[in-house]
Amino acid sequence: MNVAVCDYGAGNVRSVVxxxxxxxxxxxxxSDPAAVRAADVxxxxxxxxxxxxxxxxxERGLDGALRERVLAGRFTLGICLGLxxxxxxxxxxxxxxxxxxLPGRAVLLRGGRVPRIGWAEVAPGGDAFxxxxxxxxxxxxxxxxxxxxxxxxxxxxxxxxxxxxEKSGAAxxxxxERCLSRx
Amino acid sequence: xxxxxxxxxxxxxGGRVVKGVRFEGLADVGDPVELGAAxxxxxxxxxxxxxxxxxxxRRRLLLDLVSRIADRLAIPFTxxxxxxxxxxxxxxxxxxxxxVSLNTAALERPALxxxxxxxxxxxxxxxxxDTAGGRVFTRAGTxxxxxxxxxxxxEAEERxxxxxxxxxxxxxxxxxxxxxxxxxxxxxxxxxxxxxxxGAGTARHVADALEVAxxxxxxxxxxxxxxxxxxxRTELRALGVPLRDAA
Numbered sequence: 233m234n235v236a237v238c239d240y241g242a243g244n245v246r247s248v249v250x251x252x253x254x255x256x257x258x259x260x261x262x263s264d265p266a267a268v269r270a271a272d273v274x275x276x277x278x279x280x281x282x283x284x285x286x287x288x289x290x291e292r293g294l295d296g297a298l299r300e301r302v303l304a305g306r307f308t309l310g311i312c313l314g315l316x317x318x319x320x321x322x323x324x325x326x327x328x329x330x331x332x333x334l335p336g337r338a339v340l341l342r343g344g345r346v347p348r349i350g351w352a353e354v355a356p357g358g359d360a361f362x363x364x365x366x367x368x369x370x371x372x373x374x375x376x377x378x379x380x381x382x383x384x385x386x387x388x389x390x391x392x393x394x395x396x397x398e399k400s401g402a403a404x405x406x407x408x409e410r411c412l413s414r415x
Numbered sequence: 416x417x418x419x420x421x422x423x424x425x426x427x428x429g430g431r432v433v434k435g436v437r438f439e440g441l442a443d444v445g446d447p448v449e450l451g452a453a454x455x456x457x458x459x460x461x462x463x464x465x466x467x468x469x470x471x472x473r474r475r476l477l478l479d480l481v482s483r484i485a486d487r488l489a490i491p492f493t494x495x496x497x498x499x500x501x502x503x504x505x506x507x508x509x510x511x512x513x514x515v516s517l518n519t520a521a522l523e524r525p526a527l528x529x530x531x532x533x534x535x536x537x538x539x540x541x542x543x544x545d546t547a548g549g550r551v552f553t554r555a556g557t558x559x560x561x562x563x564x565x566x567x568x569x570e571a572e573e574r575x576x577x578x579x580x581x582x583x584x585x586x587x588x589x590x591x592x593x594x595x596x597x598x599x600x601x602x603x604x605x606x607x608x609x610x611x612x613x614g615a616g617t618a619r620h621v622a623d624a625l626e627v628a629x630x631x632x633x634x635x636x637x638x639x640x641x642x643x644x645x646x647x648r649t650e651l652r653a654l655g656v657p658l659r660d661a662a
Contacts, residue, residue, distance in 0.1 A: 246485050246511040254489075279508070280536050313536075345608045345629065347538040347577045350417030351460055351659040360659040362491055363417060364513070364538040364577075379416070399491045399513065401455070401661060 233412060235259040236271035238298070238314075240288035248277045248311065251398035255409050265297035273415045274301055278313025282338065282367070283325035285313055295331055302333050302390045307415040315385060315392030316367055324367050333390045336371025341381070354383045354395065359403035361395035368394060418659050420460040420630035421621070421651075422610060423637050423644060425450055427496075428468040430476055434588075434638050441467070444638050448483050453641035455488050458648050458661035462488070463516065463580070463632060465543075466496030467555060474503070478510045485511020493541055501530050508535060516541040516580060519553045522560055522567075525574055532575025540578075541610075542571035546597055547584040556584045564597060565604045572605045579605060580632065582612040588635050590616030593624040602627050618650035625656055 235252050237245055239261045252259040252275070260267065268274050276298060278285060289295045302308050310318045310333075319330045322338035330338070341348055348368075351360040354376050361383070369382040369392070376384035376393075384393045391411070397404035425432045425447055432450055433441040444450075451462050464484065466477050474497070481494055494507050495516030504515040515535070521528050521542050531540045544567060545552045551562040568579050581601050583594035591614055598611045611624040612632035624631045637644045648658055 244485075244508045244511055244513055246482070246509070247489075247513070250486050250511075251489060279539065281533065344416050345606055347607065348417060349538060349578060349608050350420050350629065352417040360418060364491070366537060366577075396491070399489065401489050404489060 233257045233272050233415065235273045235275060235412075236262045236268045237275045237277060238268055238289070238294050239263045240285060240292060240294060244279055245277050247398045248275055251405065251408055252412075255405065255412060257412055263292045263294065265293040268294055268297040269301050272306070273412060274298065274306070274308045276308065276310040276314035276317065278311055278315070278317060280313060281325055282313065282316060282322040282328040282330075285317055286328050286330065289317070289331075298331060299333065302388055305389045307411070308333075308390045309411050310390065310392035311398070312365060312394060312396055315369055315394055318390060318392050319369055319371060322367065334369070334371055334373045334385050334387050334392060336369055336373065336385070338367040339370050341366055341368050348381070351400075352378045354378045359406075361397065361400040361403060361407070363395045365394060416629070418460075418657055419625040421458075421644070421648065421658065422461045422463055422630050422632050423454045423459050424463040424465060424612070424632045424634045426465050426467045426634070427480065428466065430480055432638070433467065434635055447480055448487055450641060451484050451492070452487050454637070454644055455490050457641055457644040458658070459490060459644060460630070460659065461490055462492040464492060464494050465516065466494070478506060481507055481510040481512050495541070495543060501527075501534050504531050504535060504539075508539065514539045514541050514577070516543045518543040518545065521571065522551065522553050522562070525570065528571055528574035528576055532577070537575050537577035537607075540576050541580050542576040542578075543580040543582065544568060544571070545582045545584050549597065552584060556587075565600050568601045569604050572607050576607060578608045578610060580610040580612055581628075582632070583614060586614030587612070589614055590635060592616060592620040593631070595623060595627060598624060598627045618647055618654060621647065622651055622654045622656050
């Protein structure tokens with residue numbers, strides 16, 4: 233099993249790599265479109281802002297690589313901003329076109345304290361995962377929720393999660409293990 | 416709202432964990448990676464590592480420490496101390512930290528908060544505020560700034576901070592309870608999450624703080640015995656505090 237973690241120059245990708253390696257996956261951080269296209273599993277992590285992340289993905293040709301691998305049915309996981317980037321568009325940074333791997337858009341969270349930071353239960357399942365976000369997906373492809381917020385959305389071979397499995401302790405490790413077993 | 420968070424804080428200096436009372440008299444209490452792992456196993460929701468003697472020549476040491484922590488832990492952690500520029504923060508995140516905390520640097524140059532938020536996202540930017548008598552102090556709680564604590568917390572939020580870490584200098588290390596008055600004043604003034612800090616001595620103290628703030632920082636109450644955190648979680652649950660199931 234080889235996993236490519238997309239590197240687009242921002243944020244903490246080390247934790248994602250470490251979490252996958254703990255599960256025995258041969259994991260490489262890569263900004264090479266060919267490597268991302270061909271990997272058994274690709275992970276689009278996400279920390280930072282939507283506009284700069286999308287620009288960095290395009291600059292490296294990773295946007296096309298991700299679309300192609302999803303079309304080819306290869307499992308691809310988006311985490312946090314990685315879920316939001318997969319939508320058609322995001323309201324962040326005055327409006328940003330996304331990858332269009334999932335229908336819908338990312339909208340600013342309303343109500344409660346924003347950023348929404350901390351552990352919250354996800355249904356179905358009931359495990360608590362760690363969230364840290366100001367925007368959330370509005371999508372007909374939602375497959376899990378947390379306190380009224382979309383926690384996971386799925387279309388074809390793309391699965392996006394709003395929480396950080398790599399930071400969610402034992403529950404996060406179990407989730408990532410299930411992801412690897414799908415590939 | 417997400418579940419209330421318990422956040423053990425490890426003050427580090429020269430690669431070791433230290434603890435002082437009222438910001439003075441530092442004593443060595445252990446290895447950061449081992450203590451961090453012990454807290455994680457005991458159900459910590461997050462960890463904070465504050466480099467209390469950060470200097471330029473120690474930056475490499477801190478980055479190495481952050482990498483070792485990230486390799487070992489699967490819960491979020493914040494790193495603070497000596498942060499001056501966006502580049503410092505980026506290096507900490509690349510090394511595996513999830514958030515950076517800034518204190519003196521934000522007071523000296525408030526625009527830094529906005530620069531960090533734009534580059535890293537607000538969720539990665541914690542502004543730490545040390546307060547006594549309603550005023551803000553800087554340089555590890557030693558220097559008064561003349562700023563009023565509520566006004567500074569509001570300004571930090573407006574500039575892009577994702578969380579406020581509020582430490583009462585008077586209460587810190589005393590184990591006599593959090594300063595609920597200043598905690599409440601700041602909680603009501605901002606709409607970002609608030610982490611209460613300083614003074615935890617009993618489960619009741621922590622439960623009271625979590626009525627007001629979204630998270631409680633824990634230092635001397637758990638340092639001498641990491642297993643104390645597991646016991647504290649049980650006591651808090653008995654008091655009706657809804658903590659996550661860490662299993």
